[in-house]
Amino acid sequence: GNSVTQMEGPVTLSEEAFLTINCTYTATGYPSLFWYVQYPGEGLQLLLKATKADDKGSNKGFEATYRKETTSFHLEKGSVQVSDSAVYFCALSDRGRDDKIIFGKGTRLHILP
Amino acid sequence: DAGVIQSPRHEVTEMGQEVTLRCKPISGHNSLFWYRQTMMRGLELLIYFNNNVPIDDSGMPEDRFSAKMPNASFSTLKIQPSEPRDSAVYFCASRPRRGGNYGYTFGSGTRLTVV
Numbered sequence: 001g002n003s004v005t006q007m008e009g010p011v012t013l014s015e016e017a018f019l020t021i022n023c024t025y026t027a028t029g030y031p032s033l034f035w036y037v038q039y040p041g042e043g044l045q046l047l048l049k050a051t052k053a054d055d056k057g058s059n060k061g062f063e064a065t066y067r068k069e070t071t072s073f074h075l076e077k078g079s080v081q082v083s084d085s086a087v088y089f090c091a092l093s094d095r096g097r098d099d100k101i102i103f104g105k106g107t108r109l110h111i112l113p
Numbered sequence: 114d115a116g117v118i119q120s121p122r123h124e125v126t127e128m129g130q131e132v133t134l135r136c137k138p139i140s141g142h143n144s145l146f147w148y149r150q151t152m153m154r155g156l157e158l159l160i161y162f163n164n165n166v167p168i169d170d171s172g173m174p175e176d177r178f179s180a181k182m183p184n185a186s187f188s189t190l191k192i193q194p195s196e197p198r199d200s201a202v203y204f205c206a207s208r209p210r211r212g213g214n215y216g217y218t219f220g221s222g223t224r225l226t227v228v
Contacts, residue, residue, distance in 0.1 A: 034216055042221055042222075043117075043204050043206075043219030043221050044206075044217075044219045046217070051214050089156070093214075095214070099211055100146070100158065100161060100169065
């Protein structure tokens, strides 16, 4: 079945550091890929998405590229801020009949000032 | 657009009591999802509806849990009787329609504490 694996946290970085959160997936078809972010006390928010191979999703300085050959969708940001501290979820959605979103376990990110 | 609205935001109840959580999806969204989030188990899909019809309830933990969607603008998740292990944050999410390209919009959640 479909699944998502992302790096375990917590990840702790200093402000202005470069961020990478790894995500790989297993899917039978050609899924859409998502990154969601959850700030403390809130629900998940869609951060970015990519719907086909080689697409790059971007938002708020974050980027992720859909890599079919490595089945990966790593999240990157060139210079993180304290306000980026949150939990990040990688997710996929198949396009077939079973089109519900499958979420990874989440990666907690702490940014130190 | 007010987003997905959940109520109450916090609920504290005694073991054995009935609990009802409520959700209003975004107007025009055809799919609705109920999730539970805990530190131990992470984010779990409980049930989802499409056009008010339950499509997949395989995540509902046991018969004490039930969910309804009587119309396109309202859904409830009921736990009867509640137990301490049901303590979690319960999220509702909606999506414009079926199809893998659409992301979900989540509500702010209901934090349930069963004592």
